[in-house]
Amino acid sequence: xxxxxxxxFTILLVSSSAFAQDNFTLNxxxxxxxxxxLVSTPSTTLLTDNLxxxxxxxxxxxxxxxxxxxxxxxxxxxxEYTKSIPNYGDLLDNDPGFVxxxxxxxxxxxxxxxxxxxxxxxxxxxxxxNLRVGxxxxxxxxxxxxxxxxxxNALNYLDFDYEERPGSDAVxxxxxxxxxxxxxxxxxxxxxxxxxxxAIKYGTNYKGYDYQIMGGYYKQDLVLGAGWAGNxxxxxxxxxxSYFTHQNAVFDSFGNLSATASIDYTFKKGWYGGVxxxxxxxxxxxxxxxxxxLQLLGNNLSAKQLMPTRYTFFLMASKSLTAASSLNLSGMYxxxxxxxxxxxxxxxxxxxxxxxxxxxxxxxxxxxQKLQHGGSGVFARLxxxx
Amino acid sequence: xxxxxxxxxxAAMIVMAMSVVNENKxxxxxxxxKTEEQSQGKSSKGKMxxxxxxxxxxxxxxxxxxxxxxxYALTIINExxxxxxxxxxxxxxxxxMWYPKIESLTKLPPSMMSQSWMGTDFSNDDLINQxxxxxxxxxxxxxxxxxxxxxxxxxxxxxxxxxDVIWGKIEMWIDQKDYLQLLTKFYxxxxxxxxxxxxxxIKEMGGRTMATKLVMTPIEKEGHxxxxxYNELEFDIxxxxxxxxxxxxxxxxx
Numbered sequence: 001x002x003x004x005x006x007x008x009f010t011i012l013l014v015s016s017s018a019f020a021q022d023n024f025t026l027n028x029x030x031x032x033x034x035x036x037x038l039v040s041t042p043s044t045t046l047l048t049d050n051l052x053x054x055x056x057x058x059x060x061x062x063x064x065x066x067x068x069x070x071x072x073x074x075x076x077x078x079x080e081y082t083k084s085i086p087n088y089g090d091l092l093d094n095d096p097g098f099v100x101x102x103x104x105x106x107x108x109x110x111x112x113x114x115x116x117x118x119x120x121x122x123x124x125x126x127x128x129x130n131l132r133v134g135x136x137x138x139x140x141x142x143x144x145x146x147x148x149x150x151x152x153n154a155l156n157y158l159d160f161d162y163e164e165r166p167g168s169d170a171v172x173x174x175x176x177x178x179x180x181x182x183x184x185x186x187x188x189x190x191x192x193x194x195x196x197x198x199a200i201k202y203g204t205n206y207k208g209y210d211y212q213i214m215g216g217y218y219k220q221d222l223v224l225g226a227g228w229a230g231n232x233x234x235x236x237x238x239x240x241x242s243y244f245t246h247q248n249a250v251f252d253s254f255g256n257l258s259a260t261a262s263i264d265y266t267f268k269k270g271w272y273g274g275v276x277x278x279x280x281x282x283x284x285x286x287x288x289x290x291x292x293x294l295q296l297l298g299n300n301l302s303a304k305q306l307m308p309t310r311y312t313f314f315l316m317a318s319k320s321l322t323a324a325s326s327l328n329l330s331g332m333y334x335x336x337x338x339x340x341x342x343x344x345x346x347x348x349x350x351x352x353x354x355x356x357x358x359x360x361x362x363x364x365x366x367x368x369q370k371l372q373h374g375g376s377g378v379f380a381r382l383x384x385x386x
Numbered sequence: 387x388x389x390x391x392x393x394x395x396x397a398a399m400i401v402m403a404m405s406v407v408n409e410n411k412x413x414x415x416x417x418x419x420k421t422e423e424q425s426q427g428k429s430s431k432g433k434m435x436x437x438x439x440x441x442x443x444x445x446x447x448x449x450x451x452x453x454x455x456x457x458y459a460l461t462i463i464n465e466x467x468x469x470x471x472x473x474x475x476x477x478x479x480x481x482x483m484w485y486p487k488i489e490s491l492t493k494l495p496p497s498m499m500s501q502s503w504m505g506t507d508f509s510n511d512d513l514i515n516q517x518x519x520x521x522x523x524x525x526x527x528x529x530x531x532x533x534x535x536x537x538x539x540x541x542x543x544x545x546x547x548x549x550d551v552i553w554g555k556i557e558m559w560i561d562q563k564d565y566l567q568l569l570t571k572f573y574x575x576x577x578x579x580x581x582x583x584x585x586x587x588i589k590e591m592g593g594r595t596m597a598t599k600l601v602m603t604p605i606e607k608e609g610h611x612x613x614x615x616y617n618e619l620e621f622d623i624x625x626x627x628x629x630x631x632x633x634x635x636x637x638x639x640x
Contacts, residue, residue: 057487141490174633176631179627208480265497266497320505352468
């Protein structure tokens with residue numbers, strides 16, 4: 001059952017009443033993405049798909065201290081791939097948040113029209129502290145690929161078409177202890193305590209390094225984490241780790257450890273390179289056979305389990321080809337499972353309003369002692385920003 | 387006693403003579419200090435437009451920036467809409483980028499300083515002054531010349547051995563009247579001229595005489611340049627170190 005949508009409607013109402021004012025801003029974009037999926041199970045098939053995607057970001061600066069924000073994505077899916085997934089519309093309609101802000105307007109087998117509100121909050125800020133209530137992004141991660149400290153809304157690096165990343169329904173209080181030291185407390189409720197998250201984070205800067213420690217309650221687990229961002233000579237050096245243990249067996253057995261470290265460096269000729277490593281104690285080192293790799297990576301991703309594999313390496317290189325275009329090559333490899341994924345992309349900025357991107361993702365998995373294709377996608381995307 | 391007095395007198399004479407010599411011969415560090423003070427004040431706030439020009443393509447953006455001395459800087463993009471709110475914070479040698487749409491504050495590796503800033507011909511270092519022209523280089527005075535009808539000093543800067551700077555050499559021509567940086571040539575480690583920056587449109591802004599237009603031209607790339615134009619400038623504004631913090635980046639309305 002859908003929850004009462006009172007909260008968002010209140011915010012929408014307040015925001016719309018502010019429409020006529022200078023203190024109201026509205027921006028966003030319209031994207032069209034053409035997709036070609038090469039699905040490997042049960043047999044290799046090419047499925048095309050289309051996505052028309054509109055985003056609206058509305059902000060109302062009620063005063064210097066009070067600000068309202070609503071952001072939403074309207075998406076229309078149509079094509080063979082949409083048709084091939086049973087109950088795709090129902091899957092999209094499932095809002096994991098506390099308040100249901102997902103709306104499926106049309107739910108036909110080969111056409112889905114869907115709206116998701118992923119930010120709906122108000123912020124009150126004073127000199128020393130701020131409070132944000134509602135759907136929001138709480139970004140506690142430090143790294144760019146894997147973020148074990150990001151307990152409220154872990155990101156999926158492969159979901160490249162979700163630039164803004166999902167939000168979570170929460171109350172967040174931030175207190176500044178100094179220029180670079182701060183304390184954050186956040187609580188994200190669910191139907192039951194068992195599904196809720198509550199955590200505290202302390203961040204500071206010392207001798208050229210940013211540090212943070214965090215801990216709290218995470219869906220029946222207790223979590224403790226820490227991270228840093230600094231540099232070794234002129235290369236960036238970042239890392240973070242979180243340890244999760246069940247609330248009823250805190251010291252009884254080893255829980256789950258999710259830890260990552262990364263190094264990035266910009267070379268003289270404009271090449272930018274990065275390497276990351278992720279350890280997931282709950283991950284496997286055995287064959288992932290029988291799973292479609294892309295689906296496996298997309299589903300049930302959390303700070304506790306950012307990859308289905310135990311050891312994962314990530315390598316990336318990018319370069320600006322011209323002022324308007326850039327090339328990005330990245331890949332993941334998980335030893336043991338012999339799973340790897342290639343992720344090349346070319347972006348082209350036509351002008352300040354229009355962008356054109358070409359992206360591909362290709363996965364390979366060892367199955368029956370043979371390396372086999374595990375599903376791929378090729379995406380062409382045109383974006384108009386306003 | 388007499389001898390002592392004489393020695394004291396002689397010493398005083400020598401000191402005076404030395405100071406006269408010093409006044410005649412301009413000190414490059416002093417000139418650079420005055421040039422920085424002229425263009426940045428103790429603190430400043432500016433609004434500027436940056437146009438990136440390529441043979442078949444061009445783009446522009448507007449931004450607002452704040453500075454305090456050469457250690458602290460904060461910049462936020464106002465336009466275009468797709469990059470609105472992206473911010474850069476610099477404190478001493480550390481630099482962070484703020485991406486408002488994902489609420490992310492990312493620390494940049496020092497090696498990224500030499501790279502193009504948002505696709506322009508300016509490097510990150512050019513825009514946020516990460517390296518210090520005064521502390522990280524040794525200086526040598528050259529021959530005066532005339533640029534924009536103004537007599538300029540020429541200063542050659544070579545990096546000190548232990549400094550982590552991006553250029554092999556910099557030549558700078560600075561106006562002797564208002565301390566305007568009218569021409570700067572950047573050389574790589576092999577002493578090859580990489581790019582030049584020219585200051586023009588000299589006028590009063592923020593109560594000072596300023597070169598309000600800066601054109602950065604890469605030498606070996608035909609039809610490429612970046613033009614930075616100051617639209618508004620204020621100097622010696624009431625701003626302290628605690629303005630240059632992540633919380634301020636999040637608070638500024640772009």
